Amino acid sequence: MSEIPGLRAASDQHGRQIPPASLARLTIYLRALNSLLAEGIERVSSEELADAAGVNSPMLRKDLSYLGSYGTRGVGYDVQYLNSQISTALGLTQDWRVAIVGAGNLGRALAGYSGFQSRGFEVVALFDADQMVVGTEVGWLRVSPVQDLATVLHRTRANMAVLAVPAPVAQALCDELVEAGITSILSFAPVVLQVPDHVQLRKVDMATELQILAYHAQRAQHPDIDPGPSARAAQ
Numbered sequence: 001m002s003e004i005p006g007l008r009a010a011s012d013q014h015g016r017q018i019p020p021a022s023l024a025r026l027t028i029y030l031r032a033l034n035s036l037l038a039e040g041i042e043r044v045s046s047e048e049l050a051d052a053a054g055v056n057s058p059m060l061r062k063d064l065s066y067l068g069s070y071g072t073r074g075v076g077y078d079v080q081y082l083n084s085q086i087s088t089a090l091g092l093t094q095d096w097r098v099a100i101v102g103a104g105n106l107g108r109a110l111a112g113y114s115g116f117q118s119r120g121f122e123v124v125a126l127f128d129a130d131q132m133v134v135g136t137e138v139g140w141l142r143v144s145p146v147q148d149l150a151t152v153l154h155r156t157r158a159n160m161a162v163l164a165v166p167a168p169v170a171q172a173l174c175d176e177l178v179e180a181g182i183t184s185i186l187s188f189a190p191v192v193l194q195v196p197d198h199v200q201l202r203k204v205d206m207a208t209e210l211q212i213l214a215y216h217a218q219r220a221q222h223p224d225i226d227p228g229p230s231a232r233a234a235q
């Protein structure tokens with residue numbers, strides 16, 4: 001039983017795992033490439049793409065080398081081809097059908113967000129336990145009773161789930177999702193969840209992200225602050 005702390009590595013062209021940090025950057029390159037495609041741009045140099053993604057070009061070239069993509073000197077990368085290479089490596093050519101458990105503030109906002117569909121994620125079901133919420137609509141989705149979780153997941157062919165429920169009920173619902181055959185779960189609940197090894201679990205914690213941001217902001221404002229003995233030793 002384990003919780004997966006970061007992006008689980010995808011495989012490169014030789015079946016080797018792509019390091020999680022490179023994997024995270026590949027999603028950023030993909031977003032930049034999508035913008036270029038929308039502008040009708042067919043080729044991009046590694047410098048331009050690195051710039052658009054906020055990294056340096058040696059790092060970009062290293063990341064793309066995991067996909068066997070080296071670009072052509074003086075010509076750069078074919079935007080459409082690189083887009084499809086990254087999409088394939090990230091598993092985005094597959095049909096992802098997402099169920100959201102918890103139709104409160106967060107669940108409803110996520111269910112109503114139009115940006116998922118264009119990135120290959122279709123929200124197909126929304127659940128809640130509150131009888132006042134069950135049966136209400138978010139866009140074209142109607143909130144289903146959580147008692148029908150397994151049946152609705154099966155009927156809608158959901159293959160990914162988002163937990164947007166209070167912490168105390170998250171583990172039990174996570175277990176139900178796994179029991180129903182869901183193997184990819186994204187949790188917003190502020191609690192550590194346990195899943196079997198075959199299940200991919202990712203946790204979103206905005207408070208942690210804000211704390212990290214605050215740390216960097218403070219360091220930028222006061223570069224002379226002593227980071228403490230252990231941090232000094234690591235420098």
Ligand SMILES: NC(=O)c1ccc[n+]([C@@H]2O[C@H](COP(=O)([O-])OP(=O)(O)OC[C@H]3O[C@@H](n4cnc5c(N)ncnc54)[C@H](O)[C@@H]3O)[C@@H](O)[C@H]2O)c1
Nearest residue numbers: 102103104105106128129130164165166167189204205206
């Ligand atoms: N990770 C983050 O950055 C982040 C940000 C905001 C909120 N959260 C967390 O996300 C979760 C949802 O937040 P929210 O603001 O939408 O809360 P909310 O109270 O508005 O919504 C929670 C919903 O879950 C439903 N629910 C409760 N028990 C249930 C069960 N057993 N089965 C199905 N539904 C059930 C409730 O009826 C309610 O509609 C909370 O755990 C919150 O702490 C995380």
